[in-house]
Amino acid sequence: MVSIDVWNASVDFPIFDAKSRSLKKLALGKVGGKIGSEGKVPIIEALHDITISLRHGDRVGLVGHNGAGKSTLLRLLSGIYEPTRGSSRIVGKVAPVFDLGVGMDPEISGYENIMIRGLFLGMGRKEMEKRVDDIAEFTELGDYLSMPLRTYSTGMRVRLALGVVTSINPEILLLDEGIGAVDAAFMAKARDRLKDLVKRSGLLVFASHSDEFLVEFCDSAIWMDEGRVKMHGGLREVLTTYKGRDPFEHLSEETLARLGQSNVMSGNGGE
Numbered sequence: 594m595v596s597i598d599v600w601n602a603s604v605d606f607p608i609f610d611a612k613s614r615s616l617k618k619l620a621l622g623k624v625g626g627k628i629g630s631e632g633k634v635p636i637i638e639a640l641h642d643i644t645i646s647l648r649h650g651d652r653v654g655l656v657g658h659n660g661a662g663k664s665t666l667l668r669l670l671s672g673i674y675e676p677t678r679g680s681s682r683i684v685g686k687v688a689p690v691f692d693l694g695v696g697m698d699p700e701i702s703g704y705e706n707i708m709i710r711g712l713f714l715g716m717g718r719k720e721m722e723k724r725v726d727d728i729a730e731f732t733e734l735g736d737y738l739s740m741p742l743r744t745y746s747t748g749m750r751v752r753l754a755l756g757v758v759t760s761i762n763p764e765i766l767l768l769d770e771g772i773g774a775v776d777a778a779f780m781a782k783a784r785d786r787l788k789d790l791v792k793r794s795g796l797l798v799f800a801s802h803s804d805e806f807l808v809e810f811c812d813s814a815i816w817m818d819e820g821r822v823k824m825h826g827g828l829r830e831v832l833t834t835y836k837g838r839d840p841f842e843h844l845s846e847e848t849l850a851r852l853g854q855s856n857v858m859s860g861n862g863g864e
């Protein structure tokens with residue numbers, strides 16, 4: 594069974610090349626973690642005293658304003674960052690999907706990038722060979738798949754990346770929002786694949802500013818504020834407190850139809 598436990602974890606970033614004179618101004622800003630400058634080197638405390646326990650089946654949305662610590666927390670949960678203080682234990686294979694472009698090489702073809710990106714996300718070569726045709730069809734990129742990736746537009750790259758990401762079998766799926774650059778029709782198609790991907794994964798943590806995505810994929814949420822967990826609970830409760838209004842009352846007709854009325858009434862993210 595997959596699980597993630599984090600105990601009293603903090604993550605600091607020492608900034609060796611900061612201009613200390615302008616730090617006072619920065620510390621007064623509303624966005625971002627706390628900047629300490631007692632020592633010679635300023636330190637940004639991106640995460641402070643985080644204790645979280647996630648288990649198989651959890652579908653957790655991660656919310657908070659810019660700089661609140663969502664991306665840093667995802668990196669801590671994936672094992673990419675070690676806690677500066679405190680500890681963490683991750684049981685299961687993690688697929689970190691933070692930046693759709695990571696693991697892509699502009700000089701090789703779309704087909705080759707499909708393989709490389711799949712291997713990067715923990716798939717075997719044989720498994721990827723079986724999936725490549727299905728991914729190619731999904732992207733609708735046709736002959737472009739034989740061309741180097743540098744000839745693709747941003748949206749075309751995202752199509753390719755989404756095709757690969759939604760074909761994997763993750764034990765722990767950690768998603769950072771970055772999937773907005775495709776046209777509406779393609780997104781509608783990708784949504785179904787994303788939903789299947791989430792169903793297949795043992796544990797999901799999804800950082801997103803989009804209510805529509807959160808209600809569709811998650812049933813609980815963590816609200817990050819200035820590097821701390823401000824609230825951890827049911828999705829509807831957390832989003833309502835964070836946003837000051839019930840997100841389920843402002844969903845598009847399309848999302849409501851997809852979720853089904855009973856799920857919306859219970860505040861369950863469509864599971």
Ligand SMILES: Nc1ncnc2c1ncn2[C@@H]1O[C@H](COP(=O)(O)OP(=O)(O)OP(=O)(O)O)[C@@H](O)[C@H]1O
Pocket residue numbers: 606624625626627637638639657658659660661662663664665666817
């Ligand atoms: N590599 C880094 N070096 C220094 N500081 C960092 C680094 N990464 C993040 N931070 C700082 O940590 C804090 C949390 O940043 P993080 O990227 O986790 O926020 P976020 O909630 O994901 O924001 P956004 O919604 O804008 O993506 C911010 O103050 C940011 O400046």
